[in-house]
Amino acid sequence: MTDSDREPAGRSEKLTVARRRDRAGVGRGIVGDLLVTRPLMGTATMTVREAAAQMTDRGQEHMVIPLSDRGYGVLTDADIRSGVVAAGRGPDMTVDELVRVPVPVVHRDTAAIDALTELLDHDLTAMPVVDGDGAVIGVVAAVDFIAAPSGPGMSLRAQVSRAGSVDDLQSSARRVPYLVADMLRREQPVHEITAVASLIHDAVVRRALDLVFDAHPDLDRAAVTWLSLGSNARREPVLTSDIDSAVTLDDDLTEGQIADYRKALGEVNDVLSGAGLPIDENGAIAAKPLFARTHTQWRTAAQGWLADPLENKGLIFTSLLLDARPIWGDPSRSAGGEVFGELRHHSSTMGLLLAEALSYKARLRSMRDVLTRRADTFEIKAHGLTPVVNIARWAALVVGSHALDTRSRLRAAAGSPMLSEARAADLVEVFDVLQRVRLNYQVAQFDRGEPVGDVLDMKRLSPLDRSLVAQAVREIAGVQRTMSNMSQFLPASEPDTVVE
Incomplete structure (x- = not known):
């Protein structure tokens, strides 16, 4: 037991949290509450010029594109800027040349925090909202959640993501406990509070990785996938939760290169500790050899744990990795995932x-x-x-x-x-x-x-x-x-x- 777990002798007053009387934001807890305008629907065969004109006329930044039997895509201003203007292409190209992949849809009765998590997990600009019959009734974007109870958390997440230095990042991240306390005072459901905290923790970790790898241009960040473990991976962190992690590395790295990556990952952990996100030195840490392995090494280890789970802490590692969630790098990478699918x-x-x-x-x-x-x-x-x-x-x-x-x-x-x-x-x-x-x-x-x-x-x-x-x-x-x-x-x- 740590010192922080011990209660000082003689301290017997009741521990209570004062509630905010305004409770701002309460009541806007589902996606349907966030919709303010009708959706702008387009077609895959219309030109980008036509789509842009309709978006301008309606004052919309998004257009929903039905994709045959493949669901819906979303055309955004950003797509037009990057896929047409910046690429030097003509506006008479058809929309389906820009919008080819369906995006997840969200039901109007979905909890706002669940929709926001889906949006951010898939790194989407917007998602279509559907009713009980599957008809599109609107679009939600990240900015729409400012009006939801999670709004203040998204503002802090944006500050974290824009941090230009380690000091800026750590200063912003240390505000998380105050945000959590405020959300609790507003009587928001605890699972929504922990989900918001997890989204911000993810942003802190990603920005810390970006800043550290910016300082090590000799290291290829594409060779690393960071896996969140434990309560943060499950989106259930509280004020005492550690940041548990692992990484999976490209197979073509040499032992010397892997050592360099582990050293850089140790710097990431130092940044996180300074940001108020505790690192358990005796736990799962991405900088440790046991938690920083190549894809093949993870796969081989997982096969060994399945064959003999009582050896080499197989049960412990299996439980840890069943909670793994990639948050930086290749989202398809999950240490041992191929094997655990048969578990x-x-x-x-x-x-x-x-x-x-x-x-x-x-x-x-x-x-x-x-x-x-x-x-x-x-x-x-x-x-x-x-x-x-x-x-x-x-x-x-x-x-x-x-x-x-x-x-x-x-x-x-x-x-x-x-x-x-x-x-x-x-x-x-x-x-x-x-x-x-x-x-x-x-x-x-x-x-x-x-x-x-x-x-x-x-x-x-x-x-x-x-x-x-x-x-x-x-x-x-x-x-x-x-x-x-x-x-x-x-x-x-x-x-x-x-x-x-």
């Missing part, structure tokens, strides 16, 4: 992963707590949230879901052989409750200038929160017991009974 068909390994996941027990206190007279404390991450995260990861793997965040994983696995719809819904609610209690506690500590940690002094919680925590732990423990009992009789990858 769910390996019954013995799946069984070991389940046993490992269930080994993190949900409980209010451990024997160590009793022996050290810390019976009035609760390690909310280790004994509450981690068990849910582990169940969700394993259950999603069983059903072949590629979801990363815990809530989506549980919903994807709902109704599967080991997790009924009711149990999955209960765990989603439990996860939300514990995350809210955790973030409330941490923000209250932050406001008071106290060390922020994951060990809660139960006396400092409100009676309602103490009751909610106790109920949540009982619910998780019940699911763990049932899954553990079932695992004794059924193959982990092919169970045929549902937890009721």
